[in-house]
Amino acid sequence: MTASRRRALLLTAAGLLLGAGLAMARDLPRLPGPLALKRGADSPGQVIFHHGSHVDETRPACLSCHPGRFSMLGASQAGKRPAITHERMSAGRDCGACHGKEAFGLDDCTSCHAE
Template structure:
């Protein structure tokens, strides 16, 4: 069924599945989260960036809708909602990772916080 649904319908179904799993995610080990994602290394990048849901989800109060689908695509790892590339200038302007980083989460002062 999901295979034939539109992108918006697939995204809504995916968010619904993740929300329904909410209580299961609240344990000490977040087992239902997607695997870590390594972004392709861009020109001039000091190192690869690995995104981990485990370090971005509050285990006591998990919520996928904080980022999905508003900032990032649900079924396409490493893609923004608008499908624009994730770039530093856009992040520093508040897009993608910059929706939190530089505001409520650590900023862009130290490259090695994200680039390993």
């Protein structure tokens, strides 16, 4: 094989890889829209969870939350997982894995609960 023929093949291979990468990025599942979380008895207001503010779309990572912390299966999981409570969050579970640590704290009620 001549050097130029080899270079042409390498370029084609690189082009195919790039194309596949772009196609994969385009085929990523679309993130769910705003999710109204089920309210506990004394909840001071509806909490809406936004994937958009929690997922970097250029480097989507779902494993920091799914499936360990939260189910991806939506309504079919209702009642199968323990409800999100402040007792759990204060112990670093659910939203409390980050809020009160690298994200704003649990004392900031209206950042999560609608007024």
